[in-house]
Amino acid sequence: PWYVPDHQKATFELGDENAPTEGIGTGWFYSVLGGGKDLRPELKLEERVPVNFDNTSDRDNQGDFPVPTLFNGNFDAVSQPNSVLVQALNTTNAIPGWSVDSGLSTSSVDSGLSTSSVDSGPSTSSEAPKPINPKLVDWHDIDGLKIRQQKKGKDVPGTSHLEMLRVDRRGQNYALELQNSFEHDPFVVPEWGALRFDLHVPKAALGDGTLKVTIEDTDSANKVDKTFLLQEVALTDDGSGVLDDYVEASRKVDYAPYGFDTFQLDVPDSLRGKTATVKFEVNGATEPIYLDNVFFKSAHLKFGNPSEARANPSEYRNNFLIERPEYALSYNADNNILNWASWQVNKSWVFPADKDTRFVIDNRIFKSDITLPSGFYQVLPKDYKDDSGKKNLKLEETKTDKKGNPVLDEDGNPQTETVEYAQGHAVPIAHRNRNHRDNLAISLLSNIVPQTEKSNNGVWKGFEGYVRDFVKDTSKQTHNKEVHVIAGTHGVKDVEFPGRGEGDKTSIKIPEYLWQVILVTDRPGKGVEDVTENTYTLGLWMPNNNTPDKTSAWRKEKDSENPERLLYVNSVNEIESKTGYDFFSNLPDGIEEKIEDNTDISFRTDIPDAPRDP
Structure with a gap:
């Protein structure tokens, strides 16, 4: 076994008190302190594992890239939250990468009303706010993702969000049921890429509610935030056009009541490379909404950025990166x-x-x-x-x-x-x-x-x-x-x-x-x-x-x-x-x-x- 001196060139007898007791034939053994420095094998560069190889043992736990832009942004790097073991260990509210105590509610857990926002006002309850345990929900258990198109009063097979994306129940695909606020542990903001996240907003949750998203430097007051409205894009009375412009429409929901829709927060250069947190705060919603796939860099650039475009207008004027939920593009300001x-x-x-x-x-x-x-x-x-x-x-x-x-x-x-x-x-x-x-x-x-x-x-x-x-x-x-x-x-x-x-x-x-x-x-x-x-x-x-x-x-x-x-x-x-x-x-x-x-x-x-x- 790896913890006894059975290396082929080791001179120690089994049980020798002077023998190294761990890491034989591994990285520790080949270190100076491990005693095997002179026995290191010859390095073969051509056999090195490329950085784009994802060695995550469980496919269901993979992120957006081999090294995720945000750890566990898809809430899938977890054990089965409803398993007997997780229930027995009382770790159902432990989501790796995310703060356990980040959410506070009023005394009614079911209300979904946040006290963390200035807009919501102070709690009127005589009791202290209680933390809401974060809840992971399997996509197949979210009713809104099962809505099918109707034709002559009958469901059209294959038209729900789950069916259109061919989501396999055998896989692990969780979303966070978001009721008030939730925060990711500190991370390093990537060198480029907007923050993107997917939201499902059930029809019952539509109304006057808002979702505020904030990225904040842990070492300073430097931050960026954006408030999204849990209401549908406004149409003209006859439906012939749209009242909202794109900037306004990008803050509202359209496809989200039927499936997961992508939203985006642009990141200023002042936050690049900084240690920061990202926080999601729901206010005024009477029903929970669902959050998933919180990552940086456009999903439309999953397979690569053809010209390594960047959202820096001074240095990349003619290769300026524009990321939107609908696409990503490189813009040429001279042309x-x-x-x-x-x-x-x-x-x-x-x-x-x-x-x-x-x-x-x-x-x-x-x-x-x-x-x-x-x-x-x-x-x-x-x-x-x-x-x-x-x-x-x-x-x-x-x-x-x-x-x-x-x-x-x-x-x-x-x-x-x-x-x-x-x-x-x-x-x-x-x-x-x-x-x-x-x-x-x-x-x-x-x-x-x-x-x-x-x-x-x-x-x-x-x-x-x-x-x-x-x-x-x-x-x-x-x-x-x-x-x-x-x-x-x-x-x-x-x-x-x-x-x-x-x-x-x-x-x-x-x-x-x-x-x-x-x-x-x-x-x-x-x-x-x-x-x-x-x-x-x-x-x-x-x-x-x-x-x-x-x-x-x-x-x-x-x-x-x-x-x-x-x-x-x-x-x-x-x-x-x-x-x-x-x-x-x-x-x-x-x-x-x-x-x-x-x-x-x-x-x-x-x-x-x-x-x-x-």
């Missing part, structure tokens, strides 16, 4: 368009949660992104229109072919043509059509690029539909996948949109090329450790020009110069070579390189039933 956007697509993002929702699927109310830093031009809706302010802008420019090469006349001179431009979504409506808040997010002009009308309604639209097909409803739930998409721009044309805003004049650059790359997992919620050499990836590369093509052309049209290849389909590696970005960089290098070479098209029924050959 006034995005470099790339990254987002997840699964059935919960594209399937309306309630038949009575007044959401208008094609509600294109484009708005300036007022969250951009000072010194960034806020693109206006009229920047995409002609002088009348009503029609799309048309420009005279060099005519190019389906590969983006100039088309020459008989004398060898470039031909010109008139090109009509539309507001092209990077993250499309078809991938974010479940509620009003999501629609507001994708209609911010930071998510829009000048895209030719013909390409927007042709090849590009066809590929967006292809991605959606992986997650759409089917008679077989096993075909409900999750797709991780990154889309972006490359190059700029020699024509541009003039900025129509007041003050310093600027322009909106027009990209020469548009591209997308995708990675498909066989079910929602899979992470880096689940990606294998058979995981499916694919890329699309196309010129942003006037070339007319049908939506199906991306998977049918051959390259005239290389008939063995499709014209628009590229491997992920090929698009990396063209753009300089590193996609899916959180994957182990060997697997990443293997899967990113693929140019063969697969469909949802091929994964994982018939994975492509390695």
